[in-house]
Amino acid sequence: MLVIHERIEAQPTWDEELLLTYEARSKSRLRCFTVKGEDVGLFLQRGQPPLCDGDCLRSQDGRVVRVCARPEALLHVTCANACELTRAAYHLGNRHVAVQIGDGWLRLLDDYVLKAMLEQLGAKVESIEAGFQPEQGAYGGGHHHSHQLEADFSYAPRLHQFGGRT
Secondary structure (H helix, E strand, O other): OEEEEEEEOOOOOOOEEEEEOHHHHOOOEEEEEEOOOOEEEEEOOOOOOOOOOOOEEEEOOOOEEEEEEOOEEEEEEEOOOHHHHHHHHHHHHHOOOOOEEEOOEEEEEOOHHHHHHHHHOOOEEEEEEEOOOOOOOOOOOOOOOOOOOHHHOOOOOOOOOOOOOO
16 A cells, blocks of 8 residues: 655656545545555645645655546536626635636536526536636635634634634
8 A cells, every 4th residue: 555644845757646536635534546546545634725736745655646636527607797706706605615716717516506506696607527626715724613722723824813812
């Protein structure tokens, strides 16, 4: 088994590739397979942002492994103007939907309920297959609800910090 614990800077060459969905790239612990079929165990530091298409990892035996975004069923959303696209983005954000933002378009994982909502808002929605790389969010480091060890946890950047903690 190829064991991986370390993220590294992007490399011009690599020894192996992992073709992973966004959900799989969001996990710090994962059993998967290289493109060539080799068994892989990912044991990455918890609390880090999801892996992106093109990121590189180093295995315990020193091999460089490149991460590739597996094409997924997505909704590609466009609108007649920027105001309508902003409105669509607002409604998706209000539902905490992971969204990839491009120049004049939005992409999200295929969902028939969200597709109907977007069409009701006047958006043009196409089904496509592509790699998915949504925005990470303003707070970085993932979403956190636990109050255990709260003193040790800090969002970066510190947004909406109105006064000190007691």
